[in-house]
Amino acid sequence: MVALEGLSLRAGATTLVRDITLHVAGGTWCTIVGPNGAGKTSLVAAVAGLRSPASGSVRIDGHDLTEIHERDRARLVAYVPQHPEVPAGMRVEEYVALGRVAFHGVLRAPSRRDREVVEGVLDRLELNGFRERDSASLSGGERQRMVLARALAQATKVVVLDEPTTGLDVRHQMDILELLTKEVAECGLTVVATLHDLTLAALFTDRLVLLDRGEVRCDGPAHDVVRSAMLAEAYGTPLRVVDVDGSDVVVPVRGHTGR
């Protein structure tokens, strides 16, 4: 579904991400983890088609993202940035309906089909009670659900999320990740996300990819990646993995200096 082949990304003379080859199967969830500055945000932006590769390619469903029109791309992959901009004065339902622009275009009003999709998503994400509210007035948890709703309204097979749990309390973190899990299981959605919380990443994700200094250090089932020696090395601080009722909990250990 998502295929990165020898992908490198640069900003000026700096290489952000080097020679990454990664295939994510349809209907699965792949999480990119790694320390700050590893290149996670750049990598997922490239998967969403918002960053052009310096070399290599990003394909979704067989389409090279640099070769298709932005409108076609928006029907293949949706993107939830780490800090979404939520304009004041826009109703929640209007905000979610922005996800349909690639379908009806900027010169036409939404079709009946577009409105039905938006209704469906508002229902599924339990946003009906907020639909008339100003989108900028929502709490952090409600807001994140609204942004996710906009991405789901794009009705793409792939959704890319950059740190979708940033700034949320533990309950709202669980809410968002459960919602995504449900979409993966029930609708066959393919998710590529970054997460900074290793325990949550291990709890929800089939597969973890450890990124460090722009390169993939480790790639595999979450259970194996959190136990790899590479993990502590990448973060530069010792980590311990504790098994709590079958779930891996990643705990930092105090009193050691890093790299």
Place this chain on the structure above:
Amino acid sequence: MVQVVPPSRRRVLVVTFLTVAATVVAVFCGLVVGPTSIAASRIFGDALSHLGLGHSQLSALQSTIVWQLRAPRMVLGMLAGAMLAVAGGTYQGVFRNPLADPYLLGVAAGAGLGATLAIVDISTAALTPVWTPLLAFAGAMVAVALTWLIGGRSLRSTPATLVLAGVAVSALFTSAQTFLQQQSSTQSIARVYIWLLGSLASASWHSVLIVLPYVVICAVVCVAAGRALDVMSVGDDEARSLGLSVRSLRLVVVAASSLGTAAIVSVVGLIGFVGIIVPHIVRLLVGTSYRRILPISVLFGAAFLVLADTAARTVMAPSELPLGVVTAVIGAPVFVVILSLRRLGSS
């Protein structure tokens, strides 16, 4: 963060109705108010007689005053107000900057230099009236094109890069204009100032016809971009992820609003403040969606400028106040009042 309550549909309808009413009042004032007193009913009867209904009660002189002086001035005022307002609103959307308007990217400075060149260099010739709009228009377009070449072409350019390029280009053009002005005669300086402050006094059907195609096409493009500007309110990257070709859209919209503004400025001079204040007043009344702001700004701007011009030519009659001064004197307090009402209403 300021909380903005999305306006009800009823409120939008009421504001639209009031704006249409204001436009009708503006047409009335533009035709009826003036130093020569002519009854409104006679003007109306004359208008009907032109349509083959009834016969006119106006003398030939009165008819000339109404249809060759007041009417073109009113129509030009409407075109100017509509274009400046819709272009300002469009710029604010496309740059996501509340202080943006076409003047920002060099239209004002470029037109100013062009007009000054025409007035200073050809001041003795009878050709000045012909050359002033042409050179003003050319100056405005050169300045905006230069801004775009410097700030808008690199792949990593952001709206801020373009605005900064506009500031630099404006500074360059303004300094050249100031130099020219400083080298010229006192008489030319006075004429340059009159042009800089903007006026509808030289309006004719000829000038209306010159700007009409520009204004119609450019205003239609701006209004049609409303939905796209709403999408752009989530920022460039997110708008792109939603399927918008942000760079080409910005090019089209900036080109349309700059071209329309340059056409207007070349004929009426630099009327300030309309592009900033009208869209903001409309935004305070009908909310943040450009699908509502832009079409209402067209009407509001048209009505606003004609009413301001009516004040400009009556307050100190028989002499006229500079229109740019009047727009600021009327616009600023109105803006402050609406802003404070809005605060009271939302707290």
